[in-house]
Amino acid sequence: MSARHTRVLILGAGPAGSTAAIYAARANLKPLLVTGRRAGGQLTTTTPYVENFPGFAEPVEGPVLMEQMRRQAENVGTKVMYDIITFVDISMRPFRLQGGFGNTYTTYTADALIVATGSEARWLGLPSEKTFKGFGVSANAIFDGIFYRNKEVVVVGGGDSAVQAALDLSHLASKVTVVHRRDRFRAESILKDRLLSKPNVDVIWNHAIDEVIGEHEPNKWVTGVRIRDVNTGDVRELPTHGLFVAIGHDPATALFRDQLDMDRAGYIKVGSWSTKTSVPGVLAAGDVIDPMFRQAITAAAMGSIAALQAEKFLIEHPPAPIAPARSAGPWWPVRPLHGGG
Ligand SMILES: Cc1cc2nc3c(=O)[nH]c(=O)nc-3n(C[C@H](O)[C@H](O)[C@H](O)COP(=O)(O)OP(=O)(O)OC[C@H]3O[C@@H](n4cnc5c(N)ncnc54)[C@H](O)[C@@H]3O)c2cc1C
Structure with missing residues (x-):
């Protein structure tokens, strides 16, 4: 089991999380981007070509577009973690997240968190x-x-x-x-x-x-x-x-149930023109907050706002010291993996 601390942890590597990573890295926040099961998000598995993402004169393959975003994020200083988060505790800072992939377990602590876990087929x-x-x-x-x-x-x-x-x-x-x-x-x-x-x-x-x-x-x-x-x-x-x-998608927010304010459909509540959630220091972007538009470009735009708001939050709220381990054993409830990715 390993432990990693970061100033900004970005959960989800779709258009929202990848764009947040580019902006956070350019702000010198050295973000960690945790990909989940679906590195690159929905565009890598649901659509052969994307015709409406600006900057591509010809239709671009979804996986190619997302590979470009990942490389861009890495090139400016993002560390990409191929891990699945199975448990989250955002009751105090630093926020704690438990990752589990195969037999490898990683505990992450973060001073700010951007939730960009997207949505899953209904x-x-x-x-x-x-x-x-x-x-x-x-x-x-x-x-x-x-x-x-x-x-x-x-x-x-x-x-x-x-x-x-x-x-x-x-x-x-x-x-x-x-x-x-x-x-x-x-x-x-x-x-x-x-x-x-x-x-x-x-x-x-x-x-x-x-x-x-x-x-x-x-x-x-x-x-x-x-x-x-x-x-x-x-x-x-x-x-x-x-x-x-193909009857639509539901937000992948089960990890945050009872921890963040959500609407009845499970979308995380944020302010108007904001990605701030009910917990200071936790931002949310993309399909997790958007019941209406759900496009790669809108998700990317929200990702950029989330990173800018995370940067401002960190300036205004300097990091708290890392709390000592709460017990000798695992601090997260041991239960089967859930959530998407
Ligand atoms: C069939 C179909 C076609 C589409 N075509 C287009 C199109 O042509 N143009 C367009 O603009 N949009 C299109 N969209 C919509 C677009 O794909 C989404 O709006 C966009 O991908 C949302 O981005 P996101 O970053 O919010 O989430 P997602 O792309 O869903 O990414 C979510 C990320 O979170 C990760 N994640 C989830 N749970 C966990 C966890 N527990 N731990 C760690 N990581 C986790 C996932 O692995 C993934 O990396 C289409 C959607 C569908 C279904």
Whole structure:
């Protein structure tokens, strides 16, 4: 087990955390950037190309964009830690965080903390969805789409994630059916137009998924979904080889429950034009505070504000001495890893 102290610890290496790291490093705060499971954040796993991040005349691959941000952060003095934080205590400064990756455990202490843990895919919450998760039910068209080459798939959802997933799958699957509970998409216009012009894409409006149907022997696999007309209540079966769930994302803030003020959906509360949370010295940026826009560019902008506010906080509140260990054993409750990353 090792211990590390830093003036600013940044939790999360998506656009928000990476930008915060660039700004904090340029302020000479020598930040530590803890990546979590998904170094680079959502753009590395959910979308093949990013077309709306300024500075790239041609679409840039999500992993390439995030690799550039990481390198930029390192080049100006950020130390990147490939670790997953499993427990946090922000009841006093320095803040304490417990990292655990494989058999390696690291205790971090930090004078200021920037929370940029992003968001995670939301599931329908059906028992049958759970049964077939990984056996025909997925929330990641980029990773799992390849298994559906020349097969028929259903995508459920109507926002950017669903339309993007359906577009990505339309290049592989023989047919993509989008099931949406409303009568129009909420997605960006350019994506909607692209999707609706695809010959192998159908949309079933005003329907919800009631159940995933499949076989259990000898292996589990999906054969269809039961869909319900939300207006009439009529139920019918739709044959499919796979179901992609793309109904939105929830903020990855479980680590901070009962420690930071949050709204009912789990978004961390901050002031207007501010990334300050309910705990002085803890800033939050990106999807964890943003139920509305959730874009790489908005996350990056908030990351820069968080770093600037962390710098100001540290000037106004010089570091407290590091508290002695509270017991001979681990100071964090020993429990299984949780939270995303
Ligand atoms: C399908 C899809 C397509 C999209 N396409 C676009 C697009 O084209 N353009 C655009 O601008 N935006 C797009 N977005 C939105 C964009 O990806 C997000 O708004 C953005 O990534 C949010 O950045 P973030 O830094 O707040 O969080 P994230 O990118 O989610 O990063 C979170 C980071 O926190 C880390 N983390 C989480 N938990 C822990 C933990 N316990 N310990 C340590 N680290 C942890 C993760 O590993 C990760 O590094 C898309 C989203 C989806 C789902």
